[in-house]
Amino acid sequence: MSDPSKLAAVERLEVGIPGFDLVASGGIPAGRSTLVAGTAGSGKTLFGVQYLVSGIERYGQGGVLVTFDEPAGEIVRNVLSLGWDLDAHCRAGQLAIVDVAAVAGEEVLEAGPFDFQGLLARLERAIRNVSAVRVVFDSLTGIFPQFTDRNLVRRELHRVTARLRELGVTAVMTAERTEEYGPVARYGVEEFVTDNVIILRHPLSRERRRRTLEILKFRGAAHQKGEYPFSIDGRSGVTVIPLAETGLKTRALTDRTSIGKPQVDEMCGGGIFRDSIALVSGATGTGKTMMATEFLSAGLRARQRGLFYSFEESRPQILRNAASWGVDFGDAESEGMLAIDSRYPERIALEDLLVEMRHRIADFRPVRLVVDSLSVLDRVSSGTSFREFVVGMTSVIKEFELVALFTNTTGVGGGTQAPGLTQVSTITDTIILLRYVERESSVHRCLTILKMRGSAHDKTIREYTIGDHGMELGGPLGGASGILAGTPAPDGLPAVE
């Protein structure tokens, strides 16, 4: 029964799937049923099983799994690789499985009208036996082909969900969809089963599957709107990526740390902030990777662990370059102070990469993080995925209190940044621009701090050279404008900003 006076305060049950509860504003409505609909392979069953396993492992809540599609044994085997031992939970009396999947070869004939009381009796027994708080039906749509009269199935399922509500359990019911952007589910199950609907999608985007989760509706309860990316990996199952920017506002900018070049630290007003993101933007050959190397090297000198993600250069190349600038990355790696992860970006789904990076960071606990370069990731992904990756990365950096340096490859010509990276500049705290400048018939390199959040900074443009000891900064360039555009013209005014 829906009592309008109670709609305002729908209690939530924390699901425990990483990221999900943030998106769901606390969890799914407690004591109700929530439909999780998706096309084949969208992760519905995994979502359901993870809901139960989290309930048991994180909240000590018993669970019941009712399987219609796959025999229970198959599900048990499939999730074992994620470290979820359903059999063990069953033996411990925390999980009960009610297997109602059609048995191959077993004939069931209909000889008159019937109801689903048999299922209900088994379900209630299972709920009692494990004191279940959580119940999963996988899937509702799998019931329909087993019986001839769809109206009868609808009516009976309606009774089952009404009974579940009386019992006070919180149910997740999966349902199959035929299209990514079409009816909620087959057989119109959402209309009679539940007020709460979550959609899992995995449409093709730029020839790549991109998984998203959308909360379509929670009756009488707030939730975040829109599609949120999620990943499925062999370690933690479903991880929803909450693109919450809320975390970013609470950042405290106090402690400073070296970016790796004393002169640049000075220009930044005494170093960059811990728990912040610096973006080094410049054309190829301007020394971005070198700055990243020096950034990590400064961390190593202060006994800060570093993690280097390179999508541009191979490992041997990185080690060789670092050595030529007097930095021994090989030693640092064998000491466990540095980890280098180098790969070609072409095959990476950014949602998966983000989750993988988060795992890596959680395990390795670096203080400094380098991503070289962001622009390459932008190039190989869809705009949406990239934006989500950047925002997601930002919350990971915040969560683990990292100081991060991202590089961005721009064109050789003028302009202040590469197209498509505008979203990156808004979340970075420091932007360092490296640029080629043509002066007196030769090409020079110059550096400027475009932005330094929370602090005053030197706004001059400095010329620099790259020598045996890395970057050598010179004095401010004066007497010309148009330097950032790459075509300085002498004038009497100080350059830029």
Next chain:
Amino acid sequence: MTVTDQGELRLYVTGSTLLSTRAIENIEALINEELRGAYACEVVDVLERPDLAEEDGIFATPTLVRRSPGPVRKLIGDLSDRELVLSSLRLGPVELRAPGGGLERR
């Protein structure tokens, strides 16, 4: 007829709902009138014995399970379709298959 020749049926019902009562009446009438005692039928209430319902994989009620002679076969509903019930119970195991269905041999 000896006890060993008698087939075993089990009828799962739910309390005394209309469907359950009808199913019990229908199977009793069929056994007495048509099948002449070829089967013994045990009635099980799923509300009292959900464990047996679990063992036999009962989903719908009423469900009539022919436990022997094999193979096990299930009929769901109030058994008002007398022809279907009779044909299912009369036939021997070899001819038991529904036309076009099933994965079993022969």
